[in-house]
Amino acid sequence: MEPESDQDVCGQWSETLRVYHDTSCELENELQSLHRLGLSEFEVLQILSGQCRSNDGKVKMKDLEAEMYLSQSALSRTVTRLEKAGLVTRAACDFDRRANFLALTDAGRERWEAARPTHNAVLRKHLA
Amino acid sequence: MEPESDQDVCGQWSETLRVYHDTSCELENELQSLHRLGLSEFEVLQILSGQCRSNDGKVKMKDLEAEMYLSQSALSRTVTRLEKAGLVTRAACDFDRRANFLALTDAGRERWEAARPTHNAVLRKHLA
DNA sequence: TGACATCCAATGCACGTACATGTAACTTGA
């Protein structure tokens, strides 16, 4: 907890920028070219897959939003793209008809499982 | 150099995402509201100021591009915005008329010096 | 010199994101 100079934090920020840009750029390219998925699309599939915290296969938009660095509107459109691609389904919630339950389709789970090794490989390459 | 599990790299990546998004989001907001500067605009001013590596006050677009995580086209437009705002000047290079020399105007240096404390404060807050 | 490749920067275009707003559904309190 010693005080840090401006140079220190500046250098730390540069390093963060480097890692972030290099990694997310390659993630974007690899996921897009190998699996036709944008990075935030992959991240939605990842969460819906139950990989992070267990779920019964259904996740509300609000919960999804809380786990992602994406605005509500961007998330809405991302899910729309995934829905049009047949990878997720929107289902109305019986108890609160404002809310949507999202779930992976079979195709969605297959696509995610196919893309996961690619995602992990890039992370290993840049962070290991 | 021990092998890292998928969980390890995944957690590391989550942490990087958190730091990156929290920090750059607040940088963007603070610089915009207090100094009418976007983050990449500030970064251009920062480099032109000679803060990083010394320069004679003139920097070529290509050199700028090499120091930023921004495409050539995005950089070209960013500089156009700064030029329209009267913060930088484009000057043709005598020796290579393909190249542009960029330089801060007085207003550009003033804006950068005003914004620098804001930038540093946000970095300290998130990285210290 | 001339023909062709390479390089620098600008621009048309498509796309993803954030902000502001709209719409419908739920909640609260008198």
Added chain:
DNA sequence: TCAAGTTACATGTACGTGCATTGGATGTCA
């Protein structure tokens, strides 16, 4: 019970970015 406030999600709009292409300048080599 109903009006006002709140919440969930979608959508209009503006904007910054990347990719592909263009135009002009420089380099290369025969």
